[in-house]
Amino acid sequence: MDSIAATVPGTVISYFPKRSGIYVGSPGLAVLPSGDYVASHDEFGPGSTESVRAVSHVFRSGDRGESWRRVATLEGAFWSSLFVHRGALYLMGTDRGYGSVVIRRSEDGGTSWTEPEDAQTGLLRTDGKFHCAPVPMVMHKGRLWRAMEDAGSPGGWGHHFRAFMMSAPAEADLLRAANWTSSTPLARDAAWNGNDFGGWLEGNAVVTPEGEIVDLLRVDTMPASEEKMAMIRISADGKTATFDPQSGLIDFPGGAKKFTIRYDAASQRYWSLASIVLEPFRGPKPGTVRNSLALTSSPNLRHWTVNSLVLHHTDTLRHGFQYVDWLFEGDDILATCRTAYEDGQGGAHNYHDANYLTFHRFADFRTRTMADSVVT
Numbered sequence: 001m002d003s004i005a006a007t008v009p010g011t012v013i014s015y016f017p018k019r020s021g022i023y024v025g026s027p028g029l030a031v032l033p034s035g036d037y038v039a040s041h042d043e044f045g046p047g048s049t050e051s052v053r054a055v056s057h058v059f060r061s062g063d064r065g066e067s068w069r070r071v072a073t074l075e076g077a078f079w080s081s082l083f084v085h086r087g088a089l090y091l092m093g094t095d096r097g098y099g100s101v102v103i104r105r106s107e108d109g110g111t112s113w114t115e116p117e118d119a120q121t122g123l124l125r126t127d128g129k130f131h132c133a134p135v136p137m138v139m140h141k142g143r144l145w146r147a148m149e150d151a152g153s154p155g156g157w158g159h160h161f162r163a164f165m166m167s168a169p170a171e172a173d174l175l176r177a178a179n180w181t182s183s184t185p186l187a188r189d190a191a192w193n194g195n196d197f198g199g200w201l202e203g204n205a206v207v208t209p210e211g212e213i214v215d216l217l218r219v220d221t222m223p224a225s226e227e228k229m230a231m232i233r234i235s236a237d238g239k240t241a242t243f244d245p246q247s248g249l250i251d252f253p254g255g256a257k258k259f260t261i262r263y264d265a266a267s268q269r270y271w272s273l274a275s276i277v278l279e280p281f282r283g284p285k286p287g288t289v290r291n292s293l294a295l296t297s298s299p300n301l302r303h304w305t306v307n308s309l310v311l312h313h314t315d316t317l318r319h320g321f322q323y324v325d326w327l328f329e330g331d332d333i334l335a336t337c338r339t340a341y342e343d344g345q346g347g348a349h350n351y352h353d354a355n356y357l358t359f360h361r362f363a364d365f366r367t368r369t370m371a372d373s374v375v376t
Contacts, residue, residue, distance in 0.1 A: 124180055
């Protein structure tokens, strides 16, 4: 596999062959105060324990992402965000697919972790079937914010998601459930977007140019419309969520897949890495096309430009660059990617069921143009 791995874009952090029935999910990324990088991913698929007690792996790099070593394997960790807060490393998500909300803390860079056993030690919510993804943890007006969903509505995937926001005071003990506030959950309406609204999920906590905290979500659409994201407004106290379907649906390249949005003060723009659909690959469902990863940006969250294509493969069935988590580092963007790619053993099960976790550095991101793209 080593010779094949050399052809995979980026640096391979983790790998599972499709015969294992285990697929790479939920890429996470953080930079420690020491400068070391930490990455994470969970396991999903028929060979995993995702629906019972999910497994996640944590990796560390001391050479700016050139090489990686696994430092921890955690049980009861799924769909998790990896982040640094007040010098400590945290992992926040659920304990299994549609399980309880949990958070862990590491004081040694990811080698050892607290265990969420009760409401004092990281077991935050047990009163529903919860869902999320590795999305940003945002500091704003003295609070830490993280978007979440539950499966509280009727119907299957997409239809059942209700969106809400969790937040806690920045100085609080994040392992104590009592310190977290949850907003009202909002269900989708199939009639939104001209009767083309399959569901919303995997939201981003983002601060608008006006200083308001919002939840920007992936929207499941069909080819009847362009890809969209939804903007839910969150009250300053974190308790109330509201959505206006007339103003809250925004054209967003790659909006039918999971994305991460962050603000860059140097350029005064919002940036994303999104799995867009190029014209030759348009099909019946944009959420299933993940062979092109683009760097995109916006001055105001409402008007987006595709700046450059950074990853691409001509095949859409067994190749995918998706669920990218990323951070700014000076003039570069650091990213971890759930990558489906050939491996000399039959490749990935499909574009969705990825066999690799890969690391990427996209240098000089602010000046990249379409002329710098990996394909014309």
